[in-house]
Amino acid sequence: MKNNRDTSREDYMSNRVMAVFTAAIVMLLGLTYLWNAYDVGRTFFAAQRINNILIWVSAAGLIACIVWLSADLKRGRLRNTILNGAMGSLFFLVLLGSLLLVRYNYMVARRVLYIIIPGIAILHLIYCSYQREFFVLCLTHSAILFGLWIMARTASDKLALLAAIVCLIICAAAVLVFLAASRAGGTLQLGRARLRVLDSDVSRTAAFAVYGVTALAVVAAYILGAPLAYYILYAMVALLVMAAVFFTVKLI
Numbered sequence: 710m711k712n713n714r715d716t717s718r719e720d721y722m723s724n725r726v727m728a729v730f731t732a733a734i735v736m737l738l739g740l741t742y743l744w745n746a747y748d749v750g751r752t753f754f755a756a757q758r759i760n761n762i763l764i765w766v767s768a769a770g771l772i773a774c775i776v777w778l779s780a781d782l783k784r785g786r787l788r789n790t791i792l793n794g795a796m797g798s799l800f801f802l803v804l805l806g807s808l809l810l811v812r813y814n815y816m817v818a819r820r821v822l823y824i825i826i827p828g829i830a831i832l833h834l835i836y837c838s839y840q841r842e843f844f845v846l847c848l849t850h851s852a853i854l855f856g857l858w859i860m861a862r863t864a865s866d867k868l869a870l871l872a873a874i875v876c877l878i879i880c881a882a883a884v885l886v887f888l889a890a891s892r893a894g895g896t897l898q899l900g901r902a903r904l905r906v907l908d909s910d911v912s913r914t915a916a917f918a919v920y921g922v923t924a925l926a927v928v929a930a931y932i933l934g935a936p937l938a939y940y941i942l943y944a945m946v947a948l949l950v951m952a953a954v955f956f957t958v959k960l961i
Contacts, residue, residue: 732799733830737823740806764807770800798829840908841895842887843956846919849883850949852876853923854942860930861938873931880920880927887916923948 746756774797802825828851836844856876860869886906890897895907926945930938 729833730830733826736799736802737826744810760807760810763803767800767804767807771797771804774800802826802829838960839956840959841905842907842909842911843952845883845886845906846952847949849879849920850923850945852879853927854945857927857930857938857942857945861935861942869931869934873927876927877924880924884916884920887911888913919948 743756743759746752746759778797805825832844832847832851835847853876856872856879859872863869863872886897890906891911891913895905895909897904897906923945926941930941933941
């Protein structure tokens with residue numbers, strides 16, 4: 710039978726996941742209402758003012774979260790504070806959506822945020838429920854999938870090249886992080902603070918294999934372009950699904 714501490718931690722994690730998903734739903738509903746207000750003449754200027762206020766408030770909140778996190782790192786601690794985690798993501802997403810409305814239009818903002826907001830909520834669920842190595846894998850491959858999507862969709866050679874370079878940098882950085890963490894008992898040193906990256910031993914061969922295959926897929930997607938880049942993107946999604954099955958079985 711689980712002790713009270715384990716039960717309390719599980720309840721805390723469950724409540725935290727539910728709070729993040731609820732915030733994601735509320736955020737999407739609020740942004741949808743704001744986007745719709747831009748389409749109506751009599752509410753356009755009011756929506757514009759609200760959007761400008763959101764830009765300043767979210768920018769200030771994001772800066773405050775970064776300052777708070779920097780202070781925690783200098784003190785040698787990384788706490789799951791509201792300002793450091795959930796609120797930082799919230800301010801960033803609101804700022805991103807508001808800037809997209811100003812720079813482009815509500816359709817672009819909707820397409821981007823309807824993927825990013827649920828994606829962050831799912832990553833938070835994985836962070837709370839799964840091993841740290843699976844969370845790192847999902848985090849890196851979420852960014853890589855976005856890069857592959859850009860390569861499959863864009864008509865700009867420069868943008869496709871930039872996306873490919875960023876994806877390759879992510880692959881190289883991930884391998885270095887896994888290697889450094891495996892030598893230090895699964896943790897990374899960030900200033901005085903220690904950040905847990907691995908919950909179990911991850912072999913160098915596995916890290917090189919996963920991110921090596923991913924790097925080759927990125928290069929192939931850049932060279933081949935659409936529509937073959939879409940199939941490579943689907944293959945990366947299949948890789949994440951197989952990893953999810955593997956780590957879910959490990960939890961049982």
